[in-house]
Amino acid sequence: MATIKSVKRWFWWHKWTSLICTAFLLLLCLTGLPLIFHEEIEHLNEEEKTVHYPAGTPEKSVDELVSTAKKHFPGKVEKLLYWDKEHPGTLNVTVGDTPSSSYETDKYIVLNTYTGKVEETPVITEGFMYIMFRLHVDLFAGIGGKLFMGLMGILFVIAIISGIMLYGPIMKKFDFGMIRTEKSTRLKWLDMHNMLGIITLTWAMVVGFTGVINTLSDVVLYMWQQGQLNEMTAPYKNAAPLSGSLSSLDQAVGLVQKQAPEKEPYLIAFPGTAFSSKHHYSIFMRGRTPLTEKLLKPALVDAKTGTLTDIREMPFFVNAFFISQPLHFGDYGGMPLKIIWAIFDIATIVILASGLYLWFARRKSSREQLARMESNYNLTANA
Structure with missing residues (x-):
């Protein structure tokens, strides 16, 4: 009895988490496919740029x-x-x-x-890739859209786990990859759904989990601002506002480079922006390898005096966010990994579509069975 209850419980979780998130996951998969190849698509849509x-x-x-x-x-x-x-x-x-x-x-x-020449003045808030990106990230709804998509990602992960618990024991009785072609169409799609689910299991968990982390970008930024950044800028809490000319950026970069010679400068945030304070240049250094270049090290330089006031490693939760971004889109391994990511993305689209088909087919079968039972009851009553 306990086993039957357990199966029913996992079936309930798998059915409803899948149904609630499927439409949005289909959107994520469809928009994610071009985003995997965003660099290649952008290169096709623009002339090759060579610095002369x-x-x-x-x-x-x-x-x-x-x-x-x-x-x-x-x-x-x-x-x-x-x-x-x-x-x-x-x-x-x-x-x-x-x-x-x-x-x-x-x-x-x-x-x-x-040369100091202006090479380009890009507009990033228009075009096909911008639309795909905003639909994928926040549905054009800002932080509320991000958090909603994060909730859909959590439901997706629950659907995967419940699917493992529900179908794992059942599939042990059959050969891996078995599709019962001699049976009904619904059973063939069920076998296909289960087989692709097992094949894409690890990928789906990685992409689903990193996708949830990525939707928390605003939360991660706020936590970093209220935590580490506040600690680094605490001595300037009551300092007078900046006035007059600011210190040299080149000297600031040189100071930080001496403190972190194994890294190279990546980004500078000016005073008053979300990544700095009202009194500092924030200089973010990055590593020189494909992995370490995703991990940033912030340094603060007094924008008035040009002195280095603090330099630290990022907190673990910020580094987790930095690593999850490229991993979500398969940006670590060049074109081969992007192709693998795209294949799994397409397989997931098939899984989601077949899941919808199976749900509708099951409902239709249940209605037909109920109709037959009612018909038989009426015939018996009239006999």
């Missing part, structure tokens, strides 16, 4: 490049700048109306680090 400069030309100073960006967008203030490994010889600068303005109103500029 005379041989032997030294790179411009970071201060000069930021000044060029501000002149290109008069009235804007500098917010972020970062170096893109995919496009060496360029510096990406973000400017906005204020240090805390929304990214949707910000302007972006790509500068040639050798």
